[in-house]
Amino acid sequence: MSTTQRISLTVNGVAHEKDVEPRMLLADFLRETLGLTGTHVGCEHGVCGACTVLLDGDSVRSCLTFAVQLDGAAIETVESLGTVEDLSPLQRAYREHGALQCGFCTPGMLITTIDMLKKYPLASDAEIREGLSGNLCRCTGYEHIVDAVRAVAKARTGTDP
Amino acid sequence: MSEVRPKIIGARVQRVEDPRFLAGVGRFTDDLKRAGMLHVAFRRSDEAHARIVEIDASMAETMPGVVAVVTAKDLAAMVTPMRAESRMKNYHATTNLPLAAEKVRYVGEAVVAVVAQSRYLAEDAAEQVAIEFEPLGELSDPEAAAAADAPLLHEEAGTNVIALREFERGVVDEAFASAALTVGGRFRFRRKSPCAIENRSYLAEYDQGKRSLTLHATTQVPGIIRDAVAEALDMPGHRVRVIAPDVGGGFGGKSSLYGEDLVVCALARRLGRPVKWTSDRLEDLVTTTQGFDEIVEAELALDAEGRFLALRSDIVGDIGAYSIYPWTCTVEPVQVVSFLPGPYRLPHYRGRVRAVATAKTPLGPYRGVGRPISTFVMERLVDMAARRLEIDPAELRVRNLVVEEEFPYKTGSGLVWDRSGFQECLAAAREKIGYAALRAEQEKARADGRWFGIGIASYAELTGIGSRIAAAPGMALNTGTETSTVRIDSTGSVTATFGIASHGQGMETSLAQVIAEELGVRVEDVEIVHGDSDGQAHGTGTYASRSAVLAGGAATLSARIVREAVVEIASHLLEAAPADIDVAGGEISVVGTDRRLTFKELARAFYSEVGRLPHELRDTVALEATKTYDPFFGTTSSATHIVALEIDPETYGVTLRRYVVAEDCGRIINPLIVDGQVHGGVAQGIGAALFEEVVHDEAGQVLTASFVDYLVPAAPEIPAMELVHVETARPNNVGGFRGMGEGGTIGAPAAIANAVTDALAPLGIEIDELPITPERLFRLIERARQNR
Numbered sequence: 001m002s003t004t005q006r007i008s009l010t011v012n013g014v015a016h017e018k019d020v021e022p023r024m025l026l027a028d029f030l031r032e033t034l035g036l037t038g039t040h041v042g043c044e045h046g047v048c049g050a051c052t053v054l055l056d057g058d059s060v061r062s063c064l065t066f067a068v069q070l071d072g073a074a075i076e077t078v079e080s081l082g083t084v085e086d087l088s089p090l091q092r093a094y095r096e097h098g099a100l101q102c103g104f105c106t107p108g109m110l111i112t113t114i115d116m117l118k119k120y121p122l123a124s125d126a127e128i129r130e131g132l133s134g135n136l137c138r139c140t141g142y143e144h145i146v147d148a149v150r151a152v153a154k155a156r157t158g159t160d161p
Numbered sequence: 162m163s164e165v166r167p168k169i170i171g172a173r174v175q176r177v178e179d180p181r182f183l184a185g186v187g188r189f190t191d192d193l194k195r196a197g198m199l200h201v202a203f204r205r206s207d208e209a210h211a212r213i214v215e216i217d218a219s220m221a222e223t224m225p226g227v228v229a230v231v232t233a234k235d236l237a238a239m240v241t242p243m244r245a246e247s248r249m250k251n252y253h254a255t256t257n258l259p260l261a262a263e264k265v266r267y268v269g270e271a272v273v274a275v276v277a278q279s280r281y282l283a284e285d286a287a288e289q290v291a292i293e294f295e296p297l298g299e300l301s302d303p304e305a306a307a308a309a310d311a312p313l314l315h316e317e318a319g320t321n322v323i324a325l326r327e328f329e330r331g332v333v334d335e336a337f338a339s340a341a342l343t344v345g346g347r348f349r350f351r352r353k354s355p356c357a358i359e360n361r362s363y364l365a366e367y368d369q370g371k372r373s374l375t376l377h378a379t380t381q382v383p384g385i386i387r388d389a390v391a392e393a394l395d396m397p398g399h400r401v402r403v404i405a406p407d408v409g410g411g412f413g414g415k416s417s418l419y420g421e422d423l424v425v426c427a428l429a430r431r432l433g434r435p436v437k438w439t440s441d442r443l444e445d446l447v448t449t450t451q452g453f454d455e456i457v458e459a460e461l462a463l464d465a466e467g468r469f470l471a472l473r474s475d476i477v478g479d480i481g482a483y484s485i486y487p488w489t490c491t492v493e494p495v496q497v498v499s500f501l502p503g504p505y506r507l508p509h510y511r512g513r514v515r516a517v518a519t520a521k522t523p524l525g526p527y528r529g530v531g532r533p534i535s536t537f538v539m540e541r542l543v544d545m546a547a548r549r550l551e552i553d554p555a556e557l558r559v560r561n562l563v564v565e566e567e568f569p570y571k572t573g574s575g576l577v578w579d580r581s582g583f584q585e586c587l588a589a590a591r592e593k594i595g596y597a598a599l600r601a602e603q604e605k606a607r608a609d610g611r612w613f614g615i616g617i618a619s620y621a622e623l624t625g626i627g628s629r630i631a632a633a634p635g636m637a638l639n640t641g642t643e644t645s646t647v648r649i650d651s652t653g654s655v656t657a658t659f660g661i662a663s664h665g666q667g668m669e670t671s672l673a674q675v676i677a678e679e680l681g682v683r684v685e686d687v688e689i690v691h692g693d694s695d696g697q698a699h700g701t702g703t704y705a706s707r708s709a710v711l712a713g714g715a716a717t718l719s720a721r722i723v724r725e726a727v728v729e730i731a732s733h734l735l736e737a738a739p740a741d742i743d744v745a746g747g748e749i750s751v752v753g754t755d756r757r758l759t760f761k762e763l764a765r766a767f768y769s770e771v772g773r774l775p776h777e778l779r780d781t782v783a784l785e786a787t788k789t790y791d792p793f794f795g796t797t798s799s800a801t802h803i804v805a806l807e808i809d810p811e812t813y814g815v816t817l818r819r820y821v822v823a824e825d826c827g828r829i830i831n832p833l834i835v836d837g838q839v840h841g842g843v844a845q846g847i848g849a850a851l852f853e854e855v856v857h858d859e860a861g862q863v864l865t866a867s868f869v870d871y872l873v874p875a876a877p878e879i880p881a882m883e884l885v886h887v888e889t890a891r892p893n894n895v896g897g898f899r900g901m902g903e904g905g906t907i908g909a910p911a912a913i914a915n916a917v918t919d920a921l922a923p924l925g926i927e928i929d930e931l932p933i934t935p936e937r938l939f940r941l942i943e944r945a946r947q948n949r
Contacts (some may be wrong), residue, residue: 082183140837
């Protein structure tokens with residue numbers, strides 16, 4: 001019924017060449033085709049942010065992106081960060097501050113945080129909360145996430161936001 | 162020595178479950194793949210109340226990749242439908258079919274299951290199923306549905322009033338007749354969706370050789386689901402295993418049996434292949450059990466000094482289409498009537514509650530269950546009385562909250578409050594927020610014409626309830642016990658197995674802390690096994706703020722027995738009296754000497770180096786113990802929330818300026834986890850107060866089936882919170898823990914409703930409906946201005 005199209009892209013630095021249906025979502029491509037199940041799907045309509053990944057360095061919703069759009073692209077997912085044995089400083093900050101509970105929204109939160117840290121001064125809690133506003137967490141009430149992001153932003157700039 | 166050793170219980174230990182989630186290698190149900198796995202998509206009803214005239218699946222059956230198309234007729238031979246039975250009088254169980262037969266009762270009810278080789282193909286085919294409906298009468302308004310002439314949702318019940326409960330304690334009408342003041346109103350709390358960020362998902366596998374079934378499920382209650390699947394599919398329990406792997410939040414929405422559980426199990430057995438279904442968000446917002454949908458008429462009588470005399474209430478709970486399994490439809494509305502008197506001295510109380518079936522998604526437990534509503538109503542009544550009496554609302558609470566000497570206190574609904582810091586929490590919250598200064602700030606803001614309000618809510622809840630009290634009246638399920646097995650294996654590793662199912666609460670950490678302290682090992686030495694029905698013979702899971710109390714108690718008891726065994730074995734190996742043996746940090750030593758053993762050496766000696774110990778020892782000592790704990794009554798947790806907020810006169814948006822919670826949850830196992838539970842609970846309470854509402858139109862159509870329309874609060878909507886942990890006398894349950902998973906959600910709606918009312922006091926507006934959306938506020942304010 002459906003025709004497929006060949007795409008070449010890198011995911012977490014690994015090159016892939018795959019035939020995909022034009023309708024296949026990036027989220028499903030990552031999870032089903034590549035088996036990278038760290039990227040989670042929470043709403044499939046671009047609101048909850050659980051599926052957030054980096055596309056050529058910018059955060060995008062993988063549930064609103066088609067894999068077929070990504071020929072030549074570089075994708076980074078939560079699996080590109082630290083490992084269980086060797087967490088990255090951001091992951092360690094999340095853990096130290098209790099910034100996760102069920103862990104389902106966490107991959108999207110981490111990726112969004114990476115994007116925020118790169119692009120914004122994050123000089124106040126209000127700015128941090130605004131930066132996180134595209135990611136829903138139902139467990140933490142956000143406070144510990146804000147604490148973790150503030151700590152990393154502060155370490156980055158050496159100033160107290 | 163042990164006296165100076167740092168305590169593990171009470172320490173801010175980093176969670177052991179975090180690294181796997183942070184690295185993206187947690188294992189949630191939808192992450193699981195199996196060879197030959199098939200996918201299910203459901204064709205659901207787009208009518209609220211209608212007869213199914215005809216189902217035409219001929220097109221779907223021919224679609225690419227389709228393996229089977231199944232209706233209620235096909236399923237009838239495979240599954241016995243479940244009914245949530247109860248001994249409660251005036252209750253009618255409903256027949257809960259996994260797929261609707263003959264008629265549908267809510268928008269979103271599953272009618273046809275399509276099985277295909279991929280989810281994409283299954284969804285393609287499900288779209289091609291044609292169902293002809295003949296609309297039956299509208300059943301959207303619960304009060305209209307309760308009327309004698311309303312069309313019936315469940316004909317066999319003979320009424321839409323699926324449950325009715327009424328009681329009276331004391332002499333209510335006499336007390337009202339003698340009252341100096343009465344306040345009352347009609348209050349409306351609108352329906353919510355739990356909205357765990359992980360949607361529901363089920364994967365069933367049938368082993369044809371062993372004739373056994375394994376279900377991986379997004380559930381809080383694997384033991385309950387195991388029992389239900391065994392019964393519905395007529396299989397012995399030891400051939401059914403239900404595993405809740407990592408579960409992405411539940412909040413009550415994953416604590417009931419769903420038709421989809423049974424469909425994937427039946428299809429996996431029938432087709433001999435693994436079968437998975439994963440919900441999308443639209444399905445979640447119309448099928449996962451919803452919460453908090455009541456109309457409450459209530460009246461409070463006071464004497465001239467502001468002492469509460471009596472309370473009367475009449476409650477209609479909109480329970481949606483079915484009485485859910487196993488909790489029954491009474492779980493939510495009956496809690497509203499039971500908890501309405503709150504933490505107050507209130508000797509005379511009459512309550513009535515009717516649980517009314519409507520053509521909506523079934524109502525179930527949602528974080529706080531009933532108590533967010535009872536607290537909203539009672540705390541509004543308290544503030545209404547304070548205003549009439551011109552007494553500060555905090556002071557009126559001080560006069561009426563149960564005081565230390567009165568515990569245990571039996572409430573007007575028969576609940577018994579154990580010693581808990583009712584007064585202490587109020588005092589601590591006032592001190593933390595600087596209550597007097599805040600009132601002065603409000604004066605000034607008001608003088609400037611700003612809508613600035615302060616709201617207080619005090620409440621009490623029963624947590625960690627034991628076998629004496631049913632989670633819902635008359636239900637056949639025992640939720641009052643949990644079991645723990647602590648075992649040291651032949652490598653010296655410690656494993657503890659439970660019937661609970663942590664899904665965000667961090668129980669792998671909290672329980673490891675309890676066992677580490679009791680057994681004398683390090684937290685990282687303990688592996689916690691949970692969320693697997695094979696773990697214990699009986700265990701009902703994680704819900705109702707029970708796991709720290711029940712599983713923590715069981716862990717304590719079983720760990721103590723194993724510690725005694727360790728000491729006895731070590732006393733032989735180290736040739737010392739048991740009293741001289743110390744166990745700490747994973748090491749066993751003789752006090753005051755350098756003689757020591759690791760757990761590994763002890764285990765090797767006990768299990769393998771058989772000559773090193775008297776052989777009789779193995780008849781009397783085991784490095785394994787199983788203990789069940791039943792707190793019998795349970796524990797009383799309490800809190801006071803105080804919020805300061807301001808309403809924007811242009812947008813009618815509410816901004817929360819300060820938020821203080823002072824709570825008494827007994828002995829804290831891990832402050833990092835407790836703080837997080839309070840934060841998360843409050844955030845859901847804020848959502849319930851200001852944003853979240855499941856909206857149906859008159860025909861029962863759902864108008865809030867996406868996150869664009871159903872507003873879950875994001876970080877900017879939630880304020881920083883200031884928490885005070887008050888620890889009064891410890892409860893006398895094993896461990897001294899109280900439950901605290903739900904409290905935040907209980908206090909927030911009431912505190913915010915009182916604060917908005919306070920902010921609008923110059924206009925004389927009383928908030929009696931939640932959520933307080935900008936639109937509702939606008940209408941209230943416009944009406945108040947026109948009436949001036």
